[in-house]
Every structure is written in C-alpha cells, then in structure tokens.
Amino acid sequence: MSRNEYLTTGEIARMMGTTKNTLFHYDQLGIFSPEARGENDYRYYTVRQMDVLDAIITLRELGMPLPEIKEYMEHRSPENYATLLTKENAVIEQQIRALKEKQKWIQRQQKRIKTSLTINPDIIEEVSLPGFYIAAHPISSSDDKTISVKVSELLNSYYESKETTGFTVLYIQMERDLARGTHNLYHEVCLAMQTPPKKMPYRILPASKCLAAYHLGDWDDISLAYDRLRSYMKQHQITSSDGRFYEEELINATMTDKRSEYLTRIIVRI
Template sequence: MSKNKNEYLTTGEFAKFCGIPKHILFHYDQIKLFQPEIVKENGYRYYSFRQFDTFSIISALKMLGMPLKEIKKYMDERDPEKLVNLLEEKSNEVDKEIKKLKNTKREIESLKDLTLNALSVKYNIIEPAYHKSMKALCSTFMDNVNDNSYPDFLTELIAFRNNSNASMIDFLGASLTIDNIREKRFNSFSFLYTKTNNTDKKNNTLVRKEGWYLQVYYKGSYQNIDEMYTDIIQYAMEHQIKLGKHAYEEYLIFEIGTINRDDYVTLILVEIEGKPQLD
C-alpha cells in the first residue's frame, strides 16, 4: 500500500463514500466488474479515490438499464469510439423512455380531469345539451344485432385497447343505436372509442357530430342503466323530442375509481333531431 494511507479506503469506507451498501462492491469484485486497487495478503481490500470516477460510470450505465454483463464488456474494451456509439444508443433509449413517461403523464392527467368533472356535476338529471363534434379512435364495427354478453364485450374491449395502444386508465366510450335501446339490447354496442389526437387513419376515426343531445350523468351500476334509458325515452316523448339514430356512453368513474359499482358515473348522450324547445 502507498505510504499515503489517506489515499485509500476500506470496502466499508468506499461504499459509504459512494452512497451504496457494501454488498454491491463485493458482488462487483466477484464478477470482476469493479475491483479494489489493493488486495493485501490477509484479504483486506482497499479502494482509491481515483476509482470513484470509474464506479460512477458503471452506476450511470446501470441506471440506464444496461446489464452488468454488457457493462463489464464495455469497461474491458472501452475506447472513445465505443463511448460515442454507446452514448448514442443510450440517448435513443432515453428518448423513448421520455416519450413513454409523457404518455403516462397524459393518461394520468386525463383520468384526473375526467374524475374531477364527474364529481362536479349533478347526477341522473336528463336535459338537452349542445355538444361540439368529437374525434375519437374507434374499434371495428361490432355485432349490434344480438344482445352480447359481458364476456363478449370484455373480449372486444381488450382487443380494442391492444390495437389502439389505449391503457386501462385511458378515456373509454361506446356507441349504440337508438333501435337497440328501444329493444332493450343495452350490451349491443356498435363500437368502442377512445379520444385521440391522431386523426391520420380516417377509417378508424369517428366524428361525433355537432348538435343537440339529451344528456344525463348517470350515477349507478351499469346493470341498472336500462332504467335510465327508459327515463330518457319517456322524457323525449313528454317533451315531443325526436331522437336521432345513435347514443353514446362515456365512462367517467369506473372500476379504477371506486370499489362500489353504485358510484360509477357514465355520461349518456342521445342524439336529437333538430333543436329542442327549451323551457
């Protein structure tokens, strides 16, 4: 060992200096990734302050998700050209991770806004409302002739989420025809949709037309939504409102937001032909 003992640190001291547990240094030593500068005959190991930079490089590469085996290979063969290639590769990986994190943040903010909106409205009140057109990425056309079972719906939902890259917390809506509502086929959806800024694929882009709708923020279990649709049809008859061809359900508070299904909140929009006579 050098006469300047202050230049060297024991395994425990070097681990503390680096802010890591000692077992990491033991492991790195064992796989010959990062070894002490001095090993005495009695087995005592000593690291020098000069080794901190090397350890920092290993830590940075590990933080970027590089396996220890690859880190060792790079450290054994490193040169400036290999460093540039490695940094370019890791820079691309970081860009992809940033994009993924931004998408996750968007999903979180969107779900938060949906939930806050659902908590601020009055529930189970039917009223005419004017809505602007809405663009959405929709699923393939579903069999809306028969009253599909929940497993059928779930199968279509999973396929749609996979195909549209929508997550479990992304906004989700469904469309069904007024005819199916009148026939009490409430599980016979025409298609599912999720809001998106991507309108390049015209065949997969739904535009919900601008105009008047009968609107209700339905609070309750989906098993009882038929009662709300019965009330909507009755409301239209009493107010001499002619319904259009389509209705939309948008799920604002659902499984991820509450343990009680009676607290689910679904925005129901039913098309109206023409402008209703408002009181």
C-alpha cells in the same frame, strides 16, 4: 503494498453511495475489480478508480443492463463513451415522452372526475367531443362475463403493445336494438385514445357534436337513461349520425364502493 494508497471495499462503497455487496457482485461479473488484493483476499481500490465506478453507477441508474456495461468497460474509449451517451440520451427522451403522455392522461382524468361530480344526472345536453382513435373488439353480447373478458383482452393487447397514450373504455350499443326495446346488447368494446396507437389496429372517430344523457346508479336500470335520451331525440327530431350509442363510465368501482354512486354517460353522435 502501502495501505495508505488504497481504499477498502467499505470505504469506497460509503464514498460512492453504494454497498459492499454491489462491489462484490461487480467484481464477480468482471465489471469493476479492485486494483489490488491483500491478505485473506481483501479487496483494495485506488482513488483513480472512483471515476470509473461513478460512471458504472450512473449507467445503472439510467437502466443500462449489466452485460452492456461490462461490454463497454472492456472496450472503453472516448468514441465508444460518446456513442453510449447518445444511445442513453435517446432512451431518456423516449421515457420523457411516455411520462408526458401519462401525465396528460392523469390530468384528463382529474378534469373528468371534477366535472363528473358537478353533473346533474337528469339533464340531456349537447356536447362537443374531440376526435378519437378507436381500438375495438366486437362482442354482440349482453352477458357481463363475456363483456368483461373482451375488455380484458383489449387491455392486454394495449399493455403488450407498450402503448403510452391514455385511453377511455367505451361500450357500444346499436340504435336498431334500442328501437326494439333491447338495452343491454353490446356490439363492441373500445379503447378511445387521443393519439394513434403505435401497434394496435384502430379506426378514426372524427370530432363531432353529440347528445349526452346520464345514468346515476347501477347499470341494471340503465334502460331508463336510454329511454329519456331517445324520447328527447324524437321530440326534437334529432337523429344519430352513425347508429351507435356510446357508454362511458365516469364514476365506477375504481372510485367508489357504492353502486348507487356510479355515473355513466351515454353519448350519441348527431
């Protein structure tokens, strides 16, 4: 064997931007093996093998599992390679769609935070809300732990379903309870999404005009905001269209460690 015709494991690894250990692993799996072996079982590769290694590295970067790469390498053909690329292109397109949905969610969050920092918490205002797709868990509880558990269950369902649309968590109280002076009995926790989830059951909440009140501070005295909102509605002869009041956390523990800076929006559809 003429040494000048071959590349050592270290040489081809450096040229292809990979590592010797990766090449050893590929050899053990039967994915990519040296053209020749020398004394002490040294591995030697040819320049012609660089194209094959480049394809393997590219497929790995695309996220293809090693067993699938091995299967392809054992049945290489132009037709199979074209089929493989078509499959990987579909995967990339799906990933792009998911990333775009995440980007939209980030942009909505940025806009919401920016708006929240300019809100006067003492006002009551009319707002227009877009339609939402609502995935909900019933609770009928005022216990913080019970509510937190239900939110966790709902979020677990969301992530297990591999949904890609963003969401806002809503907590729902009923007008009949508020009329009796009960301000902390929640009947549902919801994920409000702007595109329909693929696997989670949901209902549609149509776009509507709403009244919004705000509460600055801890949730222990959120009843004050409810009283202000309901007094405003009574004074202006405004009624709820569905008997529900929706709480949305605009600023919470994710953004501040001071409870006095928490900001909650209470929305009622009219």
